[in-house]
Structures are given as structure tokens and as C-alpha cells.
Amino acid sequence: MAESKPPRSAARRRDLLVFASVGVAAILLARGGSWVLDRAGRDLNFIEVDDPPGFRRLSLIGTTSSAFDPFVGMETTDENPVNNLTVSDEAFCEALFGQNNFQPGVVPVAFFSDYNCPNCELITEDLLEMEAGGRLHLRYHEWPILGSSSGVFARAAIAARRQGAQREFNRRLQRTSFAPSDAYLRGLAESAGIDPERLLVDMGSEATTQELRTSATLVRRFAFPGTPALVVGRTIVIGTIRTATLKSLIAAERIEGPPPGC
Incomplete structure (x- = not known):
């Protein structure tokens, strides 16, 4: 054995x-x-675009929430209808990114979103993390196209920014299922430590309306079909984008620098 x-x-x-x-x-x-x-x-495959000059589009197109006329609810009674509004080339970068000059290595990013957009919050978290790391300059553009509550929330976010509380408002508004009543917005303002009465006044101001019109004008210039939409440096991004792709794009744009004129 x-x-x-x-x-x-x-x-x-x-x-x-x-x-x-x-x-x-x-x-x-x-x-x-x-x-x-x-x-x-x-x-990171790019498609050159004729307009705006100096920009390109990421070849991948992610999911978007359907858009309607971006000027709905912002009609005027003057001789020039809002559909004919334009942003001059000299003011284009400031209108898009909020400023003209950027520190080396900082990528300007314009983010067009709606508070009823299901995928916008995920991109917001990625952008805020990268902004905290000093890699980008983030400019929000409110594009309220998904219902009447979107318009109220957009105005509230713009008004909150005038009191330095946009980031706090963004987080709270993206997580809320409440109707945007005056009482709710007052409570939100108080919890953020800002003046609730001023918030409501600023929401209805002509300056807020003009900011929404400027964002809508940029939407038409870039021909965005819906939210979310991004302009990362000189690259147009339509729809959702994976975190890994966004990081790769930010790294590429840091090397290439801001778009012409910015």
C-alpha cells in the first residue's frame, strides 16, 4: 500500500x-x-464644429432629457424678440464661463442643467469634486426646460448665487421633491443663512430674467438638444458623460489651454 x-x-x-x-x-x-x-x-474623439469658431464636440453623445424651446416663459414685449438675442464675440467667453482670464492649468467649464434632469446631479457631483481640487472653474447655467417647477428653481438658484449660496441651493434643490412654494423657498433660504425676502425679490428681477435669456442664447448657439450639456474648455459635451471620460477630457484641456479669446 x-x-x-x-x-x-x-x-x-x-x-x-x-x-x-x-x-x-x-x-x-x-x-x-x-x-x-x-x-x-x-x-476622446473630437468632431470639429463651424460655430462657435475654435470649439469642437466630443464624438460620444450621452443621454439627454428632451428640450423644448429654450426661451419659453421669457417672452418680451419690446421690438426685438428674445429669439433674436445674440452674444457678441467680445463678450462670448465671459457670458459662457463667467470670466475671461484663467490661471494656467485651470479649465473653464460651463454646465447647462435643469433641476428636474435625472442625470444632472451625478455630473454635478463629479464637477464639484474636480473644482475642489483646483482643476476647473465651474460656471452654472440654469436651463429650465422640464416643467414649471424647473423655472422657479432656476430663478431661486440664480438669486441664491447673488447672496453667495448657490452651491448650497444646488444640492438642496436637486434632492427635493417639494413644490417650489414661497414658504418652502423662504425656509430653504433661512437654512442656508441668507435673506429669504431678498431671495424672492431677486428671483423676480429683470437681472435674473436677463441671465436666463443669456444662457438660453448660448444654448441655441451650441445647438444643445437637452440637459445635461457641458462646454469643457474648447470641447462641447452633449448628454451624460462617464467620470473616467470627464477626467480624461479635463486633463487634455489643461494641456491645450482655454478656448480662443478666453
């Missing part, structure tokens, strides 16, 4: 199998990580 192998030999074989399994897992993980990076790099 054959003599059985000692326990020490069996334990050694198990150790070798475990070691081999770990090695295989490490290789698969490395290949998977490489695939993610390669995929993110392949996502």
Missing part, C-alpha cells in the same frame, strides 16, 4: 495554488484597469 504524503507537502501545494491564483487575479485586474484607461482615451 502506497504511503500517503505528509501534511506539510499538501499544505505547500495549497500555498502554491493560492499564490498562482493571486498572480492570475493581479494580471486580470491590471488588464481590466488598462482596458478602462484605454476606453477612456478612445472616448
Whole structure:
């Protein structure tokens, strides 16, 4: 009868199998990580656009929430209808990004969103994280196209920014399921430490209306079909974008610098 192998030999074989399994897992993980990076790099394919000059579009198009006429609810009675509003080339970068000059390595980003847009909050979190890291300058553009509550929330966010509380308002408004009543907005203002009466006054001001018109004019210039929409440096991004792709795009734009005239 054959003599059985000692326990020490069996334990050694198990150790070798475990070691081999770990090695295989490490290789698969490395290949998977490489695939993610390669995929993110392949996502950065661009399509040149004729207008605005100096810009390009990311070839990938993500999911958007359907847009209607961006000027709905902002009609005027003067001789020039809002559909004919334009932004001059000299004022284009400031209208789009909120300023003209940027520190080296800081990428200007314009974010067009609606508080009823289901995918906008995810992009907001990515952008805020990158902004906190000093990699980008973020300019919000309220584009209320998904119902009457969107228009009220957009005006509230713009008014809150005039008191330095836009970030706080953005987070709260994106998470709310309440109707945007005056009472609710007053409570929101108080919890954010700003003047609720001033908030309501600023919401109905001509300055707020003009800001919405400017954002809507930019929407038409870039021909966005819906929210979310981004302009990252010189790159137009339509719809949702994966975090890895957004980070790769930010890195590329940091190297290339701001768009012409910015």
C-alpha cells in the first residue's frame, strides 16, 4: 500500500495554488484597469464644429432629457424678440464661463442643467469634486426646460448665487421633491443663512430674467438638444458623460489651454 504524503507537502501545494491564483487575479485586474484607461482615451474623439469658431464636440453623445424651446416663459414685449438675442464675440467667453482670464492649468467649464434632469446631479457631483481640487472653474447655467417647477428653481438658484449660496441651493434643490412654494423657498433660504425676502425679490428681477435669456442664447448657439450639456474648455459635451471620460477630457484641456479669446 502506497504511503500517503505528509501534511506539510499538501499544505505547500495549497500555498502554491493560492499564490498562482493571486498572480492570475493581479494580471486580470491590471488588464481590466488598462482596458478602462484605454476606453477612456478612445472616448476622446473630437468632431470639429463651424460655430462657435475654435470649439469642437466630443464624438460620444450621452443621454439627454428632451428640450423644448429654450426661451419659453421669457417672452418680451419690446421690438426685438428674445429669439433674436445674440452674444457678441467680445463678450462670448465671459457670458459662457463667467470670466475671461484663467490661471494656467485651470479649465473653464460651463454646465447647462435643469433641476428636474435625472442625470444632472451625478455630473454635478463629479464637477464639484474636480473644482475642489483646483482643476476647473465651474460656471452654472440654469436651463429650465422640464416643467414649471424647473423655472422657479432656476430663478431661486440664480438669486441664491447673488447672496453667495448657490452651491448650497444646488444640492438642496436637486434632492427635493417639494413644490417650489414661497414658504418652502423662504425656509430653504433661512437654512442656508441668507435673506429669504431678498431671495424672492431677486428671483423676480429683470437681472435674473436677463441671465436666463443669456444662457438660453448660448444654448441655441451650441445647438444643445437637452440637459445635461457641458462646454469643457474648447470641447462641447452633449448628454451624460462617464467620470473616467470627464477626467480624461479635463486633463487634455489643461494641456491645450482655454478656448480662443478666453
